[in-house]
Amino acid sequence: MAHVSLYRKYRPTSFDTMIGQRHIVRTLKNTILSGKISHAYLFTGTRGTGKTTTAKIFARAINCLNPREDGSPCETCEVCKALSAPNCLDIIEMDAASNNGVDDIRDLREKVKFPPSVGKYKVYIIDEVHMLSQSAFNALLKTLEEPPQHAVFILATTEVDKIPQTILSRCMRLDFKLLTTAELVDLLKKIFEEEGREYQKEALQLIAEAGDGSVRDCLSIADICMSYCEGQVGYDDVLEVLGASSPTMILELVEALVKSDVRSALETVEKIIGMGKNVSLLAKDVAKTLRNVVFAKNCVNANKILGLPIEIYNRLVRLGDACSNDKLVHMVDVFMDIEGQLKYSNSAQVVVEMAVVKACDLFVSIDTDGIIKRLKDVESKVRTLISLDSNQSNERFQLDVGEVWGRLLNILNKNKSMIVAYNAANDVDTKTQLSYKDNVLVITVFSDKQFAVLDYFASEFKSIICKEYFEITDVKIVLDNKIDEVEQGIAKITELVGDNKITIKKGE
Numbered sequence: 376m377a378h379v380s381l382y383r384k385y386r387p388t389s390f391d392t393m394i395g396q397r398h399i400v401r402t403l404k405n406t407i408l409s410g411k412i413s414h415a416y417l418f419t420g421t422r423g424t425g426k427t428t429t430a431k432i433f434a435r436a437i438n439c440l441n442p443r444e445d446g447s448p449c450e451t452c453e454v455c456k457a458l459s460a461p462n463c464l465d466i467i468e469m470d471a472a473s474n475n476g477v478d479d480i481r482d483l484r485e486k487v488k489f490p491p492s493v494g495k496y497k498v499y500i501i502d503e504v505h506m507l508s509q510s511a512f513n514a515l516l517k518t519l520e521e522p523p524q525h526a527v528f529i530l531a532t533t534e535v536d537k538i539p540q541t542i543l544s545r546c547m548r549l550d551f552k553l554l555t556t557a558e559l560v561d562l563l564k565k566i567f568e569e570e571g572r573e574y575q576k577e578a579l580q581l582i583a584e585a586g587d588g589s590v591r592d593c594l595s596i597a598d599i600c601m602s603y604c605e606g607q608v609g610y611d612d613v614l615e616v617l618g619a620s621s622p623t624m625i626l627e628l629v630e631a632l633v634k635s636d637v638r639s640a641l642e643t644v645e646k647i648i649g650m651g652k653n654v655s656l657l658a659k660d661v662a663k664t665l666r667n668v669v670f671a672k673n674c675v676n677a678n679k680i681l682g683l684p685i686e687i688y689n690r691l692v693r694l695g696d697a698c699s700n701d702k703l704v705h706m707v708d709v710f711m712d713i714e715g716q717l718k719y720s721n722s723a724q725v726v727v728e729m730a731v732v733k734a735c736d737l738f739v740s741i742d743t744d745g746i747i748k749r750l751k752d753v754e755s756k757v758r759t760l761i762s763l764d765s766n767q768s769n770e771r772f773q774l775d776v777g778e779v780w781g782r783l784l785n786i787l788n789k790n791k792s793m794i795v796a797y798n799a800a801n802d803v804d805t806k807t808q809l810s811y812k813d814n815v816l817v818i819t820v821f822s823d824k825q826f827a828v829l830d831y832f833a834s835e836f837k838s839i840i841c842k843e844y845f846e847i848t849d850v851k852i853v854l855d856n857k858i859d860e861v862e863q864g865i866a867k868i869t870e871l872v873g874d875n876k877i878t879i880k881k882g883e
């Protein structure tokens with residue numbers, strides 16, 4: 376017997392076997408049970424998410440004499456039986472990709488006049504409707520404006536942007552969503568069990584993820600995997616089928632990236648590409664592995680979501696421990712950014728190699744050394760200004776403390792790991808908490824929250840503000856009485872700053 380592909384074999388014939396799209400099923404069920412059928416529907420959404428399947432179920436359901444409780448056709452009444460016959464003329468499927476001319480639509484208009492032969496409605500399912508020519512759209516518009524009572528049109532498209540507004544406004548629009556990986560895994564489990572095939576849990580997760588939200592894509596991959604494997608469908612088999620790079624090599628690459636070890640990262644890229652792996656897939660795999668590290672680092676029991684073999688998962692956890700979230704996010708960004716470039720580039724390998732360098736390197740320029748260098752530049756500019764000014768006035772150049780504080784916040788903002796503290800700091804009145812006069816920096820601490828910030832940044836204050844920007848000879852920290860634990864605060868500041876030049880004053 377010829378092989379029937381899984382996605383055809385398992386095409387749902389009733390609403391209860393469809394996965395996801397609950398919002399759509401619910402709307403249609405209500406329509407069917409209330410009998411308030413519109414004349415035109417527009418089903419939009421990514422490929423393989425159930426548009427044609429739903430249109431077929433709906434077309435039979437509105438004709439069924441005894442629809443089931445969930446709105447599905449009963450399959451047993453005479454109309455249901457007649458409509459499932461292959462030569463039935465009441466449900467007409469038209470592929471607009473190959474019948475896109477005005478004559479095709481004119482033909483449709485001629486035929487739509489004739490009443491249905493068995494049920495109440497004659498249903499036209501026009502697939503890929505965005506492919507119609509302008510004149511065909513115009514002809515269709517006429518029919519949609521004055522349809523015969525018995526006609527129902529279901530237009531389906533993946534590209535709703537190409538449908539003229541005039542058509543859109545005459546249709547009831549339903550948007551099909553991408554399926555989640557969990558929904559796809561559940562479906563795969565059922566199908567594998569029904570087919571009597573053994574599988575590794577992680578293998579199904581991988582297939583579902585490769586489906587990218589499309590049921591058809593997911594089932595097509597499952598189909599290939601089933602044919603590829605003799606017995607059990609394993610994780611490594613699926614990787615082979617997908618042509619994905621071996622996870623161990625990718626992990627090696629990611630480990631090098633985490634360590635900012637450009638040389639070893641580039642060598643690993645070379646090795647992987649040398650093994651004949653697709654460069655775009657490699658970039659995708661790296662981005663995905665980094666994303667998995669983010670999960671492993673931040674979520675308890677992340678492997679419930681990731682569904683990876685335990686030894687791979689453990690390596691991800693270790694990588695997470697060795698890398699900050701900022702750096703991970705930065706690296707994911709770099710590899711996602713090149714996705715578009717890779718599609719059009721003739722030198723994909725170079726694009727990936729440069730991404731590797733960027734992922735390792737760029738981050739380093741955001742570190743304190745870089746910031747201090749920039750502050751030094753500012754300082755020297757300020758000095759030039761002072762010397763220009765000193766001819767005209769003996770008054771000491773006054774630095775704008777507000778601006779200094781702003782700069783500091785800016786630095787903190789860029790250095791995202793300090794974001795929590797930054798947010799806290801940003802909350803407070805920036806004008807009054809920092810002042811500078813006669814080489815003495817006065818930091819006034821008004822609230823516990825702000826104190827926490829100082830606590831966190833005491834060293835930064837010293838190195839960046841005091842040493843690098845100002846010629847501070849003395850720092851005075853004033854703790855406001857409102858602070859709950861002034862005594863403790865003073866002790867802490869002294870401990871942190873550890874400098875006997877610092878005066879601490881309680882209240883002002």
Ligand SMILES: Nc1ncnc2c1ncn2[C@@H]1O[C@H](COP(=O)(O)OP(=O)(O)OP(=O)(O)O)[C@@H](O)[C@H]1O
Nearest residue numbers: 382385386393394422423424425426427428590591
């Ligand atoms: N929501 C769903 N639940 C269960 N199976 C589904 C679902 N959506 C799609 N499928 C499976 O995928 C196959 C293709 O679905 P369908 O033809 O309905 O997709 P489509 O949205 O019309 O795609 P296209 O835009 O490519 O025409 C079906 O035969 C079925 O096996």
Ligand SMILES: [Mg+2]
Nearest residue numbers: 426427502531
């Ligand atoms: Mg379709």
Ligand SMILES: [Zn+2]
Nearest residue numbers: 439449452455
């Ligand atoms: Zn029926």
